Amino acid sequence: MWTYLQDLSFWDWLGLGTVLLILEVFGAGGYLLWIGVAAAGVGILTYILPALSWEIQFVSFAVLSVLTALYWWRRQRSVQRKSDQPGLNMRGSELIGQTFVVQESIINGRGKIKVGDGVWMVVGPDAPAGDRVRVTAQDGTILHVVVV
Known part of the structure; x- marks a missing residue:
């Protein structure tokens, strides 16, 4: 296991990102989307800097996951608009x-x-x-x- 972690390549991260994005298609409600994007980001980072240790790769993955989730959360909150039909779908x-x-x-x-x-x-x-x-x-x- 340790040897596998020490030899992580960009393909491993891109594969993880792809798997997470595929799972998102099956209805995770947006949770796996940003984690998949973060995994793909670490894959790109590892491609550019292949000498990164596995510890830095995992910390980068954690930080990118949190940053992408916060970005999306803030963007969703800022985009919310008041409806011109507030009673829509509230029968009665x-x-x-x-x-x-x-x-x-x-x-x-x-x-x-x-x-x-x-x-x-x-x-x-x-x-x-x-x-x-x-x-x-x-x-x-x-x-x-x-x-x-």
């Missing part, structure tokens, strides 16, 4: 503040309201079918209502 959030008719009586704090051609579960004060309620909040697929 557009219902907050609107008034609807109780479909099934709200008994013991639970019932259903009719919204368009669908029915939503609601929690709120007891109310008979036909009463009007206003949606005040959303908790997943359950709407919170108050009697109007």
Whole structure:
């Protein structure tokens, strides 16, 4: 094992980088991408300076891995933009503040309201079918209502 470590070549690092990038394709979520880039970077460094000891190669790999991950993390944070459609993919959030008719009586704090051609579960004060309620909040697929 020690002899293998002492004889690491740029091909070993490029091979490791390639394997990590291939594994990233299978859905690692970006974690292996930057480690693979760091391994390829050490491979290039080892090609340019073939006399590097294995200790320096591993320290270079660790430092490059951290630097590339930090670079990507900072870049992702700076690129985040406010959406022009903040309620996108949050079905039901557009219902907050609107008034609807109780479909099934709200008994013991639970019932259903009719919204368009669908029915939503609601929690709120007891109310008979036909009463009007206003949606005040959303908790997943359950709407919170108050009697109007």
